[in-house]
Amino acid sequence: xxxxxxxxxxxxxxxxxxxxxxxxxxxxxxxxxxxxxxxxxxxxxxxxxxxxxxxxxxxxxxxxxxxxxxxxxxxxxxxxxxxxxx
Amino acid sequence: xxxxxxxxxxxxxxxxxxxxxxxxxxxxxxxxxxxxxxxxxxxxxxxxxxxxxxxxxxxxxxxxxxxxxxxxxxxxxxxxxxxxxxxxxxxxxxxxxxxxxxxxxxxxxxxxxxxxxxxxxxxxxxxxxxxxxxxxxxxxxxxxxxxxxxxxxxxxxxxxxxxxxxxxxxxxxxxxxxxxxxxxxxxxxxxxxxxxxxxxxxxxxxxxxxxxxxxxxxx
Numbered sequence: 001x002x003x004x005x006x007x008x009x010x011x012x013x014x015x016x017x018x019x020x021x022x023x024x025x026x027x028x029x030x031x032x033x034x035x036x037x038x039x040x041x042x043x044x045x046x047x048x049x050x051x052x053x054x055x056x057x058x059x060x061x062x063x064x065x066x067x068x069x070x071x072x073x074x075x076x077x078x079x080x081x082x083x084x085x086x
Numbered sequence: 087x088x089x090x091x092x093x094x095x096x097x098x099x100x101x102x103x104x105x106x107x108x109x110x111x112x113x114x115x116x117x118x119x120x121x122x123x124x125x126x127x128x129x130x131x132x133x134x135x136x137x138x139x140x141x142x143x144x145x146x147x148x149x150x151x152x153x154x155x156x157x158x159x160x161x162x163x164x165x166x167x168x169x170x171x172x173x174x175x176x177x178x179x180x181x182x183x184x185x186x187x188x189x190x191x192x193x194x195x196x197x198x199x200x201x202x203x204x205x206x207x208x209x210x211x212x213x214x215x216x217x218x219x220x221x222x223x224x225x226x227x228x229x230x231x232x233x234x235x236x237x238x239x240x241x242x243x244x245x246x247x248x249x250x251x252x253x254x255x256x257x258x259x260x261x262x263x264x265x266x267x268x269x270x271x272x273x274x275x276x277x278x279x280x281x282x283x284x285x286x287x288x289x290x291x292x293x294x295x296x297x298x299x300x301x302x303x304x305x
Contacts, residue, residue, distance in 0.1 A: 043184060043185065045119060045120035045121040045185050046120060048121055048124065048181045048182065048184060048185055049120060049121060049123050049124055049181075051181055052124045052127055052128070052177070052178040052181045052182070053105075053106065053127060055174065055177050055178065055181075056102070056127050056131070056174055056178070057102070059170060059173060059174055060102070060277065063170050063281065064095065064281070067281065067284050067285060067288065068087065068284075070288055071087065071284060071287065071288050071291070074288055074291035074292060074295060075291065077295055078291060078294055078295060078298065081295065081298035081299065081302065082298065084302065085298065085301065085302065085305075
């Protein structure tokens, strides 16, 4: 039992420096002002604005198309069922 | 599709197509420049995301406590729109943030609670699609949770420290920026009303189909 405890402490002492070294180093990249970001890492604003506007159109057109298709299908099914009921 | 829905959709489409010119006429915001123009799509869609959640929650409450079957159709229609306008909000926001904050996303109260609200309504739709019998009542309970989240999202920017602009921004906008913003709000609102009405009609059609199948089985 004593041997196990000693082995455990030894392993802990040996791995502690490695664990410390593996810790992520403090970074300053998260909230760096955009003017300080290198030009090659910056995304032009026009690309972001165009992507946002394009995304709105894709979602809206896609949803209107899907809704229109589902409505048409439901109306056709109702017409079919009513014809069968007569 | 009714005549009114066609007119609403056509008008909203024309307004959204004209929006870049209207937005271009607005002055640049002094610190963010061009990327701030995303605000004119992001904010109306965020408002409609919350309005859709409120409509779904209130209709669910009417369905659960007032036993009105029609209200469930409106709740489902509004929940689908909450997911549609929610995804627009959650995608346009990070596109703006990447340039303005230098980061796509932060786990602050506003962004996180908005994501949770969106996930509640995605879960609601999945439950309604695959939940089987009784999923309407379970879904109504989920929509009430979504409704409870709305005031929290709205005040989060004023209560907790966040990078997101506060709710006091819109009332203090100069007229040159307020005009294009209200133009976009009106276009999105027209679109929302048309889509809500169309989606609720689809739900009425589905109820009619169920009734017709039941009548056919009984005959």
